[in-house]
Amino acid sequence: MVGNESRAAIISDRRITGLSADVIAELVAEVGPLWHERHQVKLGCRPRKRAVGAGAKHRLVFIDRLLATLVHLRHAATHDVLACWFGVDRSTITRAIGEVRPLLAERGCTVAAGVRLRTLAEVIGHLGAGGKTGIIDGTEIRVRRPAVGRKDREKFISGKNKQNAVKAMVLTDETGRLLFYSPAQPASCADITHARQLGLVKHLANGQPVEILADTGYQGLGAQTGGQMVTPPHSKFKKNPPDWYEEIHERQRKAHSSRRIRVEHGIAHLKNWRALARHHGRREHMSDTIQAVAGLLSHQQNVTRKPDQRQ
Incomplete structure (x- = not known):
């Protein structure tokens, strides 16, 4: 995942995401709970041997998932490049964009x-x-x-x-x-x-x-x-x-x-x-x-x- 300084730089520079810091903050407050709710429902719908929430935690927290999606939409950056930037595997970026993009599309x-x-x-x-x-x-x-x-x-x-x-x-x-x-x-x-x-x-x-x-x-x-x-x-x-x-x-x-x-x-x-x-x-x-x-x-x-x- 990116460090706090890198994350702050992405949020503060509108050239990177196309959005101001205030708009990104509103997106985190609005879309974050929806993503968490859908993620919990997805976890609860499949057969499990552990309780929901047990096990390893996400390396890519929601705000980083949102920022990766915004950079992808703004600059058409490939998933490989984003994976290197955020310090995770390519499949993690692909999954994150696939989860956040529909939530953004539903906003109108x-x-x-x-x-x-x-x-x-x-x-x-x-x-x-x-x-x-x-x-x-x-x-x-x-x-x-x-x-x-x-x-x-x-x-x-x-x-x-x-x-x-x-x-x-x-x-x-x-x-x-x-x-x-x-x-x-x-x-x-x-x-x-x-x-x-x-x-x-x-x-x-x-x-x-x-x-x-x-x-x-x-x-x-x-x-x-x-x-x-x-x-x-x-x-x-x-x-x-x-x-x-x-x-x-x-x-x-x-x-x-x-x-x-x-x-x-x-x-x-x-x-x-x-x-x-x-x-x-x-x-x-x-x-x-x-x-x-x-x-x-x-x-x-x-x-x-x-x-x-x-x-």
Whole structure:
């Protein structure tokens, strides 16, 4: 395990974990008891010859497990490197990340102190209650190519980038505050199909009126949602449009683009976490990784926002 000085250095330097010391302290207080509870349940569920809690103690205490997971998510550090840093075996790091990452993924996106959004329905309700505008977009994360002969191997090939990737849907408010990050889907899934699978049309129909800005990948949802999904205007001329129309159409397109640019900034902040820039691990862990990073980033953003921006 790391010494107290090394642990303090990791916590105090935001460049290492991407989080401030105050946020890490809150994570320890919140996630620590959940990890301990699940660990005790796991120990009690299997046949035992000793009482729960007997035997050797963990060399890697919970705070070190949390820090190893944060460094892995922030910098995509390999388990071997983390094992050398924390002075334990590689399998210990793998087990620690596998236990802590799902707990971080379940936290949801923080929008205020003690207020978290975990589902798309909660996000739509939050936007509707506050009369706010949402911005939606899809993003792709490169992953390792599936093995030869694996079923549905071609599903991960992106039609846009011609690379093996997974896709997720991001939803922010008009200020760029992260509200929702969907589980991963193979990149061959179209943006509009992914939105329908997540139930976006149903949630918009059943909730309060909400304006959602989207790009051309979601054209067609406007009619299905009563105009709540706003996409760039269609060109009414397929060939030889008049000059005056081209000028108006370009002005409308740029106005729409300038309103939804905030979601691009939100995606850029997420991709600063190297685990989402390009994923080298197992694809089945992608959903937990995506949602864990989104929860951590939104928590840090909420802490660093000025008081008047948290309304």
